[in-house]
Every structure is written in C-alpha cells, then in structure tokens.
Amino acid sequence: MSPAALEQALQQLATVRITGELEQARQIFASLKQHAQTLNVELRRTPPEPDTCCGRGCNGCVWEGFYAATEFWREDAVDACRLALASSGMICTESNASPGSPLNP
Numbered sequence: 643m644s645p646a647a648l649e650q651a652l653q654q655l656a657t658v659r660i661t662g663e664l665e666q667a668r669q670i671f672a673s674l675k676q677h678a679q680t681l682n683v684e685l686r687r688t689p690p691e692p693d694t695c696c697g698r699g700c701n702g703c704v705w706e707g708f709y710a711a712t713e714f715w716r717e718d719a720v721d722a723c724r725l726a727l728a729s730s731g732m733i734c735t736e737s738n739a740s741p742g743s744p745l746n747p
Contacts, residue, residue: 648680683726
C-alpha cells in the first residue's frame with residue numbers, strides 16, 4: 643500500500659464511530675492491526691469481548707464498556723500509526739514539509 647493510500651485509510655479509520663456492532667469492532671481491530679504491522683508499530687492489546695452479559699439491557703452493560711474501550715483503542719491505534727507514518731518520512735507533514743510546499747509556504 644502506498645503511503646498516500648495508507649494515510650487515506652488511516653483518515654477514514656480516524657472518523658469511524660463505533661456503532662455497537664461486534665463485527666464492526668472486529669473489522670476496525672483487523673484493519674488497524676494490519677496497518678500497524680505495515681508500519682512496524684506495536685499496538686496495545688484490543689479490549690476483550692465481554693462474556694458475562696446477562697442480556698437484560700442493563701444500564702452500564704458490559705457491552706457499553708467494551709464499545710467505549712474500542713473507541714479509545716481505535717483513537718490510540720490511529721494516532722500511533724499516523725505518528726509512525728509521519729516519522730518515516732513517507733508522507734509530508736507540516737514538520738517535514740519543504741519550503742515553498744503547500745504545507746510550508
């Protein structure tokens with residue numbers, strides 16, 4: 643994947659909002675793990691899927707906590723991947739833009 647395509651994929655993942663669907667959470671985990679591997683970034687463990695839900699729709703359900711932790715994990719993983727991508731010099735950021743470029747007039 644090209645650096646520009648990777649940056650675009652990370653931008654899309656940065657704007658995704660967790661909908662409370664387990665399959666969506668799993669797809670986000672897989673995508674970000676793949677991007678992190680490409681960038682040689684070690685991510686922290688994903689939140690464990692709950693196994694103690696009683697199914698009664700409780701306030702403070704274990705699934706609510708899981709999805710909140712998933713959102714935090716997603717934000718952290720995207721930030722780590724973006725930092726690695728910027729540090730690699732493969733993309734142009736404000737800090738490494740050359741004089742006269744659109745990012746550094």
